[in-house]
Amino acid sequence: MIKRGNKMIKVDNLSYSFPQKDLYNNISFSLEDGQHCAFIGRNGNGKSTLIDIIMNPEKYMFDGKLDMDPNCRIGYVSQFSEIEKIKDTTVYEYIGTEFIELQNEITSICTQMETSMDIDTLLEKYQQALDAFNAIGGDDFESIIDKKLNLANLTKHKDLMISELSGGEFKLIQVIKEMLSNPDLMIMDEPDVFLDFENLNSLKDLINSHKGTLLIITHNRYLLNHCFNKILHLENMELQEFDGRFIDYNLSLLQTKIELQELAIADNEEIERNAKLVDKLRYIATNNAEAARGRSLKARVKIQERLEARRIKEPFLDIAQPNIIFETDIDVEDTIALKVNDYSVSYDEMLLENINFEIQPTDKVAIIGSNGTGKTTLLRAIFKNNSDSIEISPDIKMAYLSQHQDETLNESNTILEEFFDVGFKTYTDIESYISEYGFEGEIVNQKIGSLSGGEKNLLQLAKVSAIKAGMLLLDEPTSHLDTYSQIALEKAIENYKGAILMISHDYYFISNCMDYVLIIEDKNLRKMTMKKFRRKIYANHFDRDYLEVEQKKKSIETKIELALKDTNFELAKALSEELEELVKLL
Known part of the structure; x- marks a missing residue:
């Protein structure tokens, strides 16, 4: 049994590469019992691979350390649907698979005990099956199913065949099935993809009702703003963890960006001044054989190397966006397209x-x-x-x-x-x-x-x-x-x-x-x-004012970006304070 507040996962200095690509460079993080964690980052950075390393560490040759509670039971919802394999099953039978199998196993053991001479072995099996049955709330399992289906607005679907569900409905049913297996850690890889807004809202309610630990890869801004109390952000082979809401994390990133860009300008000016001194000393040393001249040059080069090494890096701020441009060669404004x-x-x-x-x-x-x-x-x-x-x-x-x-x-x-x-x-x-x-x-x-x-x-x-x-x-x-x-x-x-x-x-x-x-x-x-x-x-x-606050937030963020482009840090700081007050309303 995992105790509340314990570290369920602890990763120290993990590095991993494919033959054609480095994915992680000495990343570290921990995940504690009860946290609802969003795992974010650019496409292709290796989020799904890291999830697979956590679930199947024996498959991978990685550097560093991955510690997991030995009693940790993991539930998993893939981003890919496998509806074809179980389309002729009812929703209830699919969700209750583990419950039904344990119930049948207990009944079978009881039947065997009526005629078997090896009662001790059967009693041991019976106790194991009963423990597993109780672990998923066996006595109340049908009631628990009904509550989850009701929370997801899928009560009427209980007796439908899986093949009768839409893709979005089946995704919710997958989530419910894994939640009801009562895992210590539940991992979901983009569970929101293709969900309509009603089903997305149901997914939000399911996530927020779950008492266990969640690790969810998602890019969905609605879920990010409403579901999580921890953020893992993977960018440029490095990972950053943040305890708090996504909206607060974004604000923190923006405020850090303002601070770092201001410092970077000062650093760059110092590097530029030092580079001119190096060039001057190198010219003098070339034309003067005195040892002192050479020593001065070496000392100044070392200073330059230290300045370059300390130059501010921004793995979580300097994130390249794709340059998407839609063009059209056609001008047909006077017709119906x-x-x-x-x-x-x-x-x-x-x-x-x-x-x-x-x-x-x-x-x-x-x-x-x-x-x-x-x-x-x-x-x-x-x-x-x-x-x-x-x-x-x-x-x-x-x-x-x-x-x-x-x-x-x-x-x-x-x-x-x-x-x-x-x-x-x-x-x-x-x-x-x-x-x-x-x-x-x-x-x-x-x-x-x-x-x-x-x-x-x-x-x-x-x-x-x-x-x-x-x-x-x-x-x-x-x-x-x-x-x-x-x-x-x-x-x-x-x-x-x-x-x-x-x-x-x-x-x-x-x-x-x-x-x-x-x-x-x-x-x-x-x-x-x-x-x-x-x-x-x-x-x-x-909430009634949510739209207005969101629109104001986006407007201020745009103004901050423009202020940073103009290196107007005073304006950027003033706007970030205004943004901080606005975020409190959300």
């Missing part, structure tokens, strides 16, 4: 019925709706343009980003090979282009199938950008993307001159980028202004 007339689609049942809407050449529109309502089907039909109900301007070229990444990327290609399909002529041209998206060095020769989900989405964005289309069809473009890439994508959309039709469940992203939304409800689609959309979301899920 897309018109959909009486579009319907059904599978086993009607998904969408008599849908009608049109998109102007510069409209930026989000399609929203619950998981499984036909959004992706509609977007794919528009891209394929194979329905009489869909009219696309002949002057408009389209580009498509799919939530199913292997639909647009050939995972057996290397990164370099993939871009010959979009018109690049030489490897040099491709290398220059994709370096803007953070793909440099040996990674360009890796197979796409070996990349992280976020890296694959960045590659999709790079391909979309290279097409220079007049209309972008984006299906969950922020999925798997780290927060820095999300912000870069927001800027690219803001500056894009063409039309965008986007599926997203990311409230922040929609609010920051879109002109209006098309909401799918009851098989129909209706237009909604951003003002009404914000009101709808916030009425159900946020």
